[in-house]
Amino acid sequence: TRTSRPQRILKAVQRKATVGDPQSVITAIDHFCRHREWAMNVGDEKGSILDSVVNEVSPVTVLELGTYCGYSTVRIARLLPPGACVITLEFNPDYAAIARQVIKWSGLEDKVQLVEGASGDCIPWMKEHFGVQAFDLVFLDHWKERYLPDTKLLEECGLIQKGTVLLADNVICPGTPDYLEYVRNSPRYNSHYYRSHLEYTKAEDGLEKSVFLGY
Numbered sequence: 147t148r149t150s151r152p153q154r155i156l157k158a159v160q161r162k163a164t165v166g167d168p169q170s171v172i173t174a175i176d177h178f179c180r181h182r183e184w185a186m187n188v189g190d191e192k193g194s195i196l197d198s199v200v201n202e203v204s205p206v207t208v209l210e211l212g213t214y215c216g217y218s219t220v221r222i223a224r225l226l227p228p229g230a231c232v233i234t235l236e237f238n239p240d241y242a243a244i245a246r247q248v249i250k251w252s253g254l255e256d257k258v259q260l261v262e263g264a265s266g267d268c269i270p271w272m273k274e275h276f277g278v279q280a281f282d283l284v285f286l287d288h289w290k291e292r293y294l295p296d297t298k299l300l301e302e303c304g305l306i307q308k309g310t311v312l313l314a315d316n317v318i319c320p321g322t323p324d325y326l327e328y329v330r331n332s333p334r335y336n337s338h339y340y341r342s343h344l345e346y347t348k349a350e351d352g353l354e355k356s357v358f359l360g361y
């Protein structure tokens with residue numbers, strides 16, 4: 147097909163959503179992915195859980211791993227107060243380009259820093275480049291086999307400190323067994339599973355919230 151799925155998602159946003167209205171961008175993407183083409187956005191059901199965790203943490207600095215089309219970036223950024231921001235990492239330049247336009251359409255570019263690059267390369271530079279002390283919230287939604295190594299890298303770089311909340315998508319489907327085992331068995335994390343469904347389907351999936359307790 148001539149266009150990519152992310153390009154078709156952007157088209158749906160430009161057709162159906164109002165510039166500067168993040169909720170209309172979220173609604174347009176969910177409608178398109180439920181009625182036209184499935185896509186791997188966190189979706190409306192798990193998205194509501196993401197919203198509640200963002201509101202509970204009221205983070206100043208958020209890290210998102212895996213931007214894709216920017217759907218969860220918009221969900222998070224729309225809840226942030228002035229001065230707070232989400233740094234989102236995306237290593238596919240085509241997806242990054244689409245996400246930038248989705249974020250711009252929602253009017254939230256002042257609260258978002260989209261970094262084009264792989265998590266493993268960018269995380270070690272976070273403190274230096276972005277003046278980040280530690281993240282208040284990390285949303286993991288990139289390659290599932292990278293959840294654990296990147297969590298360990300964040301720990302090593304001192305970017306996870308007492309009180310930091312990790313929220314991981316897809317811990318059941320596709321699944322992140324090694325990550326789950328780590329956060330659920332580590333004495334340094336307090337973990338909770340939010341049971342839900344795979345975006346736009348009836349299959350089980352859920353989010354795992356893990357609070358770092360400090361060393």
Ligand SMILES: CCNc1ncnc2c1ncn2[C@@H]1O[C@H](/C=C/CNC(=O)c2cc(-c3ccc(F)cc3)cc(O)c2O)[C@@H](O)[C@H]1O
Pocket residue numbers: 186187188211212213214215235236237238241263264265266287288289290292315316319320344345
């Ligand atoms: C190399 C690791 N570091 C990375 N650094 C920066 N960006 C990365 C990275 N990995 C992947 N990405 C990007 O994150 C996104 C990847 C997300 C991977 N997600 C999934 O595989 C996924 C898959 C499903 C799913 C579930 C059931 C199915 F039948 C089929 C698919 C559902 C989901 O919610 C998912 O999140 C892409 O935009 C990719 O370019």
Ligand SMILES: [Mg+2]
Pocket residue numbers: 186187188287315316
């Ligand atoms: Mg996901």
